[in-house]
Amino acid sequence: MNIKTAALTGGFNDPVFQSQSVFRKLMDGMARPGSIHHVEDAMGQPEPLGAAAGAIALTLLDHETSVWLSVGLAKSPAANWIGFHTGAPITREKAEARFAFVEAGATIASFGLFSAGTQEYPDRSTTIIIEVAEFDAGETLTLSGPGIQRSTTISIAGLPEVFQRLWADNRALFPRGVDAVLTAGSRFLCLPRTTRIAASRAGE
Amino acid sequence: MYVAVKGGETAIRNAHRLLADRRRGDRTLPSVTIEQIVEQLGLAVDRVMAEASLYDRPLAALAVRQSRGDLIEAIFLLRAYRTTLPRFGTSVPIDTAKMLVERRVSATYKDLPGGQLLGPTFDYTHRLLDPSLIADTPVEEPERREATGDAVMRVADILAHEGLIESDGEFPEDHQAGDITREPMEFPMPRDLRLQSLARGDEGFLLALGYSTQRGYGRTHPFVGEIRIGEVEVEIEVPELGFSVSLGRIQVTECQMVNQFKGSAKAPPQFTRGYGLIFGQSERKAMSMSLVDRALRAEEFGEDITAPAQDEEFVISHSDNVQATGFVEHLKLPHYVDFQAELALVRKMRADIEAARNGDNPMQEAAE
């Protein structure tokens, strides 16, 4: 498949109901941080975009939401795929992006250049969708905050090392701050800005 | 899944049947047609189009008929329909300088290029009820003249030529006109959104506010530079073609108010503007809109904000009659849960006072 056809194939075959279904999982995910959800249908999204990330793009993006892509995604057919299926303008300016997509293994230096919203309008912040290697493996983290009864643990392999420090900085900005969705293939979990993350030591 | 619900559904169904009956009225009389409403109640239809922000005379007439002539209800019907329509694009700004004018009057010049054209106005009619209308006697054909096709110069352009009036205001090259029906509202509001709100605003509310500025609540020294009513072309740019194509013509009413001049150390004195533009024929609304637009520009000109008509958040938040009527009328919905809470509190407070009078300790009871 050449680059052009890769951009045109896939998408939702039943946009009304598929987007509703994905949205409900996202809503549940944001309301219950750390809970793992998965998308059932293949979206035909080109590499390195994952199935869950592709479904989230199809569900939330349109011409009103500018989107920022990490280098690997920007250079891949995924960029055209997102543009073609959602109509979202792709921006190079992180601060303008309503959504940002980061492919697995890409370096994240900071969340600081993304929009954290303003103190008056903290909702005007970027939602970052980050692909990781897998869940239920790798480092175990303890989450707490709104949406979580006491605390919950998640295991994530392939989360950038700096993530926890960046997240603590982000948490400190509240009510400003970015919100994150971590995707691993067809699975995803949400981390709203309210969620506190602590590393769990083995045996805890 | 079927759920039997007690009473409510039947009651609503019966109410709607009765409403339909009352709407139709005496069945021995012919029903008014949409065409008759468009032709003979044209100004009601125009008001509905203007405040619903949808230019479609037959649909507006349908709404007037469906609402039994309740124009706010008709506006509501047409707006709820408008919401569901897909957007194909944004037109090129209409050019009122190229209007085919049917009426054009200026209060600032005795005579001017293009002339004063009275057009179909109630002005100078003596307001005497006309019994001949009861009998539906034939009406004479109007006097006509051949259209010259020449554009009629705008008064604002005459003043602008001498630099005597502020420019129309400028937006950056890439400015996209806003749309309050598609974006959340935020104050302070840019003027394009403000004008859109006023154009959709309730005629009576804007009339009263405009009037209040004349009586000194935010005076703006207005002169009617010009009112013009007529048809303008609506064009849309087609990027694939590289030029704009016409979608058709619409009738609009435009009012350019020439107001209080303004000067500073840097700029010589200039008149300022208030602007009104309305779908269809509605001079009262266009004039009121231009008065309120100018009053709302107080901050821009460094004027003191002392009057209701100058208060943007107050004016814009309360100008929409569909919002206003919904919220006022929602008071008739059941509120008995909250009322019960108030009832219990008032009884309790009265009991406390009674107890205090009898020498008991009310605070002890309150703490229970």
Place this chain on the structure above:
Amino acid sequence: MTDLASYNFAYLDEQTKRMIRRAILKAIAIPGYQVPFASREMPMPYGWGTGGVQVTASIIGPDDILKVIDQGADDTTNAVSIRAFFEKVANVAVTTHTKEATIIQTRHRIPEQKLGEGQVLVYQVPIPEPLRFLEPRETETRKMHALEEYGLMHVKLYEDIARNGRISTTYAYPVKVAGRYVMDPSPTPKFDNPKMHMSDALQLFGAGREKRIYAVPPYTDVVSLDFEDHPFEIQKFEQPCALCGARGVYLDEVVLDDKGGRMFVCSDTDHCEERREEGHTGEMPSQEAAE
């Protein structure tokens, strides 16, 4: 004339749903903060639940079971009307049973039955701004929220105490959510405030005319504002429900005659019916006594 009869699933077009869905996600991420959204004109009047209807329309799917209540009751006319709207435009299953519902749209009450994890409670909100009656300007109240400047609200509540000996707010009683935003719980009686705290269910709030959406995620602190010497307390009814004998529930006062005859019955009609089906009875006055 134009073809008028082609509406999308759940009435709203997909672009509008996406816009509302994005607002809902941000609302959940910032508990108690009012997210501005481009509220659409709905085919029902402003003030009659257009915000709640837009929220429900944006989240509802074919597998959902919808319950709609007004004043706690399923059979009040506006609840009937909204339920019929969704049956028509989304062809969804509806119920009056709180337990069965996946989405409950409400005006003025929270069901007595404890809500569970699989449920979403959608509130219809008339005035979302808890500070609105203290400061009518949006430009000002927005600053107060930004600066977490809620002194005015405490002053108001304290003035109540000074004047009436107690906090005299009985409904729409302000709460603080997750220790940050002061929020209007919508005009529910303060009796229902404790149900919002650490709820298992997600709570969404839609204000159509005022164009705001806000949320309380599950397991989130919702604290009613009060003072040490005047702690928050809920309404207590002296008598149980006349029909099902329930205590510790919110009651409606039903006037029986013009001689002061009245009875008190559950405001939550489903809760009352369920209890009666289980065999609970109250001391419903006999017909003769009431006449």
